[in-house]
Amino acid sequence: MKFNIGIFCLIFFFSAQSSAQQNIEYKLCDQDFRAINMRENLPANAVYTNKNATAEARAKDVISRLTFDEKLMLTGGWKQMHFPAVERLGLPPVYFSDASQGIHVKDICVKVGKTTAYPGIITLAATWNPELANAYAKSISEECRAYGISVLLGPGMNMYRNAEGGRNFEYWGEDPFLTTKFSVSYVEGLQDAGTIATIKHFIGNEQEFARHVVNVKIGERALREIYLPPYEASIKEGKALAVMTGNNFLNGFPGSADKPLVNDVLRKEYGFKGAVMSDWASSSFWQDKQEIELTSGHSLLMDNNEIFATYIRKQIKDHPEQKATIEKELEAMVLDNLYTFFKAGVYDRPYRNPALLSTFDAHRKVALQTAEEGITLLKNEDHILPISPSSGKKIVVLGTDEALKVFGGKGSGAVEGFDHIDFLTGLKNVYGDKLIYKKDISKEEISSADVVLYFITRPSGEGFDVDFTLPKVEDSIALISKLNKNLVVIHSGGNGFAMPWLSQVKGFVFAYLLGQVRAEALANIISGKVNPSGKLPFTIEKDFNESPAKDYNKMSDGKYYWRGGKNNSQEIRKQFGDREMPYNEGIYIGYRWYEKKNVQTQFPFGFGLSYTTFSISNISASSKKITIDKPVTITVTVKNTGAVAGAEVVQLYVSDVKSSVDRPLKELKGFKKVFLQPGESKKVDIKVDWKALAFWDEKQHQWKAEPGDFIIQAGTSSQDIKQKITISY
Ligand code: BGC
Numbered sequence: 001m002k003f004n005i006g007i008f009c010l011i012f013f014f015s016a017q018s019s020a021q022q023n024i025e026y027k028l029c030d031q032d033f034r035a036i037n038m039r040e041n042l043p044a045n046a047v048y049t050n051k052n053a054t055a056e057a058r059a060k061d062v063i064s065r066l067t068f069d070e071k072l073m074l075t076g077g078w079k080q081m082h083f084p085a086v087e088r089l090g091l092p093p094v095y096f097s098d099a100s101q102g103i104h105v106k107d108i109c110v111k112v113g114k115t116t117a118y119p120g121i122i123t124l125a126a127t128w129n130p131e132l133a134n135a136y137a138k139s140i141s142e143e144c145r146a147y148g149i150s151v152l153l154g155p156g157m158n159m160y161r162n163a164e165g166g167r168n169f170e171y172w173g174e175d176p177f178l179t180t181k182f183s184v185s186y187v188e189g190l191q192d193a194g195t196i197a198t199i200k201h202f203i204g205n206e207q208e209f210a211r212h213v214v215n216v217k218i219g220e221r222a223l224r225e226i227y228l229p230p231y232e233a234s235i236k237e238g239k240a241l242a243v244m245t246g247n248n249f250l251n252g253f254p255g256s257a258d259k260p261l262v263n264d265v266l267r268k269e270y271g272f273k274g275a276v277m278s279d280w281a282s283s284s285f286w287q288d289k290q291e292i293e294l295t296s297g298h299s300l301l302m303d304n305n306e307i308f309a310t311y312i313r314k315q316i317k318d319h320p321e322q323k324a325t326i327e328k329e330l331e332a333m334v335l336d337n338l339y340t341f342f343k344a345g346v347y348d349r350p351y352r353n354p355a356l357l358s359t360f361d362a363h364r365k366v367a368l369q370t371a372e373e374g375i376t377l378l379k380n381e382d383h384i385l386p387i388s389p390s391s392g393k394k395i396v397v398l399g400t401d402e403a404l405k406v407f408g409g410k411g412s413g414a415v416e417g418f419d420h421i422d423f424l425t426g427l428k429n430v431y432g433d434k435l436i437y438k439k440d441i442s443k444e445e446i447s448s449a450d451v452v453l454y455f456i457t458r459p460s461g462e463g464f465d466v467d468f469t470l471p472k473v474e475d476s477i478a479l480i481s482k483l484n485k486n487l488v489v490i491h492s493g494g495n496g497f498a499m500p501w502l503s504q505v506k507g508f509v510f511a512y513l514l515g516q517v518r519a520e521a522l523a524n525i526i527s528g529k530v531n532p533s534g535k536l537p538f539t540i541e542k543d544f545n546e547s548p549a550k551d552y553n554k555m556s557d558g559k560y561y562w563r564g565g566k567n568n569s570q571e572i573r574k575q576f577g578d579r580e581m582p583y584n585e586g587i588y589i590g591y592r593w594y595e596k597k598n599v600q601t602q603f604p605f606g607f608g609l610s611y612t613t614f615s616i617s618n619i620s621a622s623s624k625k626i627t628i629d630k631p632v633t634i635t636v637t638v639k640n641t642g643a644v645a646g647a648e649v650v651q652l653y654v655s656d657v658k659s660s661v662d663r664p665l666k667e668l669k670g671f672k673k674v675f676l677q678p679g680e681s682k683k684v685d686i687k688v689d690w691k692a693l694a695f696w697d698e699k700q701h702q703w704k705a706e707p708g709d710f711i712i713q714a715g716t717s718s719q720d721i722k723q724k725i726t727i728s729y
Pocket of ligand 1: 099153280412
C-alpha cells in the first residue's frame with residue numbers, strides 16, 4: 001500500500017474525547033485523585049482473573065467478554081494519558097506519563113507529587129556507562145509506581161543525525177551500537193521495576209521541522225544498519241512491551257499506519273506482541289484513510305480514537321456485511337493492548353505503591369552520578385581546570401539567568417523536579433566570597449579575576465529545531481576573551497553548535513542537561529572533587545554545511561525554511577503541501593560521514609578529556625579468527641598514568657579491510673568504561689562477534705559478513721586510536 005501524502009495534508013487536529021467512549025462512562029479516579037480500584041467481585045473461575053494463565057490467554061478471555069463498543073473503546077486512549085478501564089469486568093484504567101528523563105505529567109487523573117528531574121538522556125549516553133542506564137530507569141520506574149503510572153512514554157531512541165534536531169537531548173547520540181546498549185539496559189531497568197517501557201519514535205523522527213507532514217526517505221540498508229537495531233534489541237533482548245510510532249511519514253507511509261515496518265518488521269520479523277501506539281493525534285492527520293489503521297499493526301490510537309471510531313461506526317452502518325471482519329481486526333488490536341498490561345502484571349496489583357516514595361532519596365544519587373559521569377570536558381589548556389577551592393583564586397561568573405538556571409529540555413520531555421539549586425548557588429557553596437557574580441560587573445572586575453566562568457545555553461525542545469550558530473555567544477566571547485585569557489565556557493544543551501571562538505578560550509565544558517542536581521554535579525567537576533569522564537555521544541562539526549543533514553529543511557523546491565517556531569508543521573502544511581526529507585547519506589551518519597568525507601570536525605565522536613592521563617596497550621585477541629558461533633575476546637591494558645583517580649572509556653572500532661560493498665572506515669562495536677586509581681592498570685575484555693563484522697546485504701535482505709581480514713582498533717575516541725589488531729573471518 002502506497003499513497004500520496006499530499007491527499008492527507010488537509011488535516012485538522014482533534015483533541016476531543018472519543019465518541020467510542022461517549023457510550024461508556026467510567027470513573028477514572030475519585031475526588032481525591034485516588035484511582036478507582038475495581039478488582040473486586042470478579043467473575044469466579046475466569047481465565048482472565050487467573051494469575052497462572054498466560055497473558056495471551058487472559059487477554060483473549062477478556063476479549064470474549066467484551067461488547068463491540070468496548071472493543072472499539074480499547075483501541076484508543078482516554079483523557080490524553082491513559083488506557084480505558086472496563087469497569088464491569090474489574091479492569092482499572094492504566095495510567096501513562098512522559099518521558100525518558102523523569103515523570104512529566106501532573107495530576108492527569110493520578111495525583112503526582114514531587115518527581116526527580118533527571119539529567120537528559122543525552123547526558124546519560126555521554127557517561128558511556130550502560131549499567132547506569134539500568135539504575136536510572138529503575139529509579140524512574142519506582143517513581144512511576146509510587147504514583148500509579150504503569151506506562152512510561154520512553155525511552156526515545158531516534159538518532160542524532162542532525163545537530164539542529166530539537167529533541168536530540170531525549171536521544172542517545174549518533175551511533176546505533178551505543179544507542180542499542182543504552183536503550184536495552186534502560187528498558188530492562190524500567191520494566192524490572194514494574195513500569196512498561198515505550199520505545200519511540202519509530203522511525204525517522206530525527207527532526208522537529210514539519211514533523212507531522214514530512215515524508216522521510218531512508219533506504220533499506222540504512223534502516224537495517226542504523227535506525228532499526230536499537231528497536232530490534234530493545235524488543236528481543238530488553239523485552240520492551242510497548243512501541244510509539246513517529247508523527248512523520250517514512251518512505252511514503254504515515255508513521256502511525258506504517259504496515260511494512262510495524263506489521264511486517266516489528267511484529268512478524270521481531271515477534272513483537274505488545275502495544276504499538278501512535279504518537280499523539282497522529283492518526284487524525286489522515287481522517288479520510290482511517291481504514292489503514294486496522295491492518296497497520298497499530299493497536300492503540302493515542303491520545304484518542306475519535307476519528308477512527310467514527311469511521312468504524314459509519315463503515316459498519318453502510319456495509320453491515322463487513323462487521324464480522326472489522327470486529328476481528330479490532331480484536332487483534334485489543335489483544336495486543338491487553339496482552340501488554342497482563343504481561344506486565346498491571347491488572348494484578350494495586351494501581352500504586354506508595355511505599356516506593358521512600359526510594360526517592362536514593363534516586364538523587366543516581367541522578368548525581370549520571371550528571372557527574374556525563375559532563376564532558378572538551379578543552380583544558382594550561383590545566384585551567386580544576387580550580388581547587390583552597391587555591392584562593394578569584395572567580396568571576398558570567399552568563400544570562402537562563403544559562404545559569406537551565407536543567408532540562410522543553411516539551412513533553414520536560415520534568416519539573418524539586419529542590420533545585422542553580423549553577424551559581426552551587427559554585428558559591430564551594431568557593432564562597434572568592435566567587436563574584438554581578439549583573440553590572442565592570443571590565444576591571446572581569447580582567448582582574450584569576451578565572452572567568454562563562455555559562456551559555458541553547459534551549460531546545462519538542463516542536464522546534466534550533467540553529468547551529470550562537471551569534472550572541474560569539475560576540476560575548478570575543479569581548480570577554482579580550483579582557484581575560486583565563487576563560488572557561490560551560491555549555492548546557494543537547495546539541496552541537498559552531499564554536500569559532502574555541503581558540504580564544506582555555507577551557508570548555510559540555511554539560512548537556514543535568515537535571516535538578518546540576519549545581520552539585522558541576523561544582524564537583526569544576527573543583528576537581530570529581531574527575532570528568534564523559535565522552536561525546538555525537539560528533540560536533542565545525543560548520544553545519546558539512547553535515548549530512550545540511551539540507552534537511554530545504555524543501556523539494558530548493559527553498560530553505562527556518563526550522564524554528566512551534567507551529568511550523570501547521571504552517572508548512574498550509575503553505576507548501578508535500579515535502580520530502582531524503583536521508584541521502586544512507587548509512588553514513590555522524591562520524592561515519594565525516595571520516596568518509598575526510599572532513600575535520602570540531603570534536604570527534606567519543607571524545608572527552610580527564611584531569612588525569614591514561615595509556616592503552618597490549619592489545620590481544622583470544623583467537624585470530626571469528627566464526628559464526630565463536631566470538632573473539634579482545635583484551636587491552638588500560639593504565640591511569642596521571643596523579644588523580646579517573647575513568648577512561650575504551651572504545652573498539654571495526655574496519656573491514658576489503659569489502660564488496662562500500663563501508664564506513666570504521667564502526668563502533670564495543671566499549672567499556674574503567675575506573676582507575678593513579679598508577680593502577682586493568683585488563684579490559686571486550687567481546688566481538690560475527691555480527692560486528694557484518695553489513696546489511698540489500699540483495700539477500702540479510703546480514704552478511706564477508707570472509708577476509710578485519711582491523712580491530714582500540715582508542716579513547718573515534719579519532720584517537722591507540723592499538724590495532726587484525727583478525728579474520
Ligand atoms: C510527543 C511524544 C509524547 C506524546 C505524549 C507527543 O507530542 O511527540 O513524544 O510521548 O506527545 O505527551
